[in-house]
Amino acid sequence: MEVIKTKKFTERLFENVQPIWEKNHNHPFVQELGQGILDEEKFIHYMKQDYVYLVDYSKLFATGVTKARDLDTMGKFAQILHETLHFEMELHRQFAAEFGISREELEETRPTPVNLAYTRYMLNVAQNGSLAEVVSCLLPCAWDYWEIGKLLRKQYGNLLAKNRYAKWIKTYDSETFGEGAKWLIGLMDELAEGKPERELAVLEEHFQMTSKYEYLFWDMNYYKQDWPI
Numbered sequence: 001m002e003v004i005k006t007k008k009f010t011e012r013l014f015e016n017v018q019p020i021w022e023k024n025h026n027h028p029f030v031q032e033l034g035q036g037i038l039d040e041e042k043f044i045h046y047m048k049q050d051y052v053y054l055v056d057y058s059k060l061f062a063t064g065v066t067k068a069r070d071l072d073t074m075g076k077f078a079q080i081l082h083e084t085l086h087f088e089m090e091l092h093r094q095f096a097a098e099f100g101i102s103r104e105e106l107e108e109t110r111p112t113p114v115n116l117a118y119t120r121y122m123l124n125v126a127q128n129g130s131l132a133e134v135v136s137c138l139l140p141c142a143w144d145y146w147e148i149g150k151l152l153r154k155q156y157g158n159l160l161a162k163n164r165y166a167k168w169i170k171t172y173d174s175e176t177f178g179e180g181a182k183w184l185i186g187l188m189d190e191l192a193e194g195k196p197e198r199e200l201a202v203l204e205e206h207f208q209m210t211s212k213y214e215y216l217f218w219d220m221n222y223y224k225q226d227w228p229i
């Protein structure tokens, strides 16, 4: 008997998002970071903005804890929340210290319009949407950063010893983040199972939207965009 393999929902998401993710991977911010030639001021702008972004983003994992229906899922969201606050944000604190920026200054960063629009979009879904919607919103962040970590290591791994941003690449290419991203991908497939197309389309819209916000985030930092006043 012929076995028909149905495509996983995340395979569909991955295929359809390629034009956006390719733009992310080719963005000068990402490419120059990979080569270690990114302007220091642009990197500092990014570190500060990303720090306050992560304060809000980590709340989505906390929402995952409250919306989950079983202990395993709750525990895993709590673990990723912990890793974000104490592992990922530690990277930012270390870089900030290297660049002479205090922890207070990091925490007092005022989010730019793009940063604010991105986090408000996700927090709105966190407040009003299902767990599947929350996961579809936060997935591009975790997944595309893992893709970028792997890509930059492949493209510029031989230059890593001389790259002042090497720690960034090593963090996002790490087992910890790989595992987190893989778990979220698996959870997305589980949550999507049996859902009608009209609901899957909503999940895909969130996934595409936050992928586009990822692009805007790179761009905002590369051009150091901020409020006019």
Ligand SMILES: Cc1ncc(C[n+]2csc(CCO)c2C)c(N)n1
Pocket: 050, 053, 054, 057, 080, 084, 088, 140, 141, 142, 143, 145, 146, 177, 180, 181, 214, 217
């Ligand atoms: C704008 C922006 N997008 C994505 C990430 C990456 N990221 C955020 S939380 C997390 C852990 C999830 O497993 C990862 C990889 C970031 N730092 N900043």
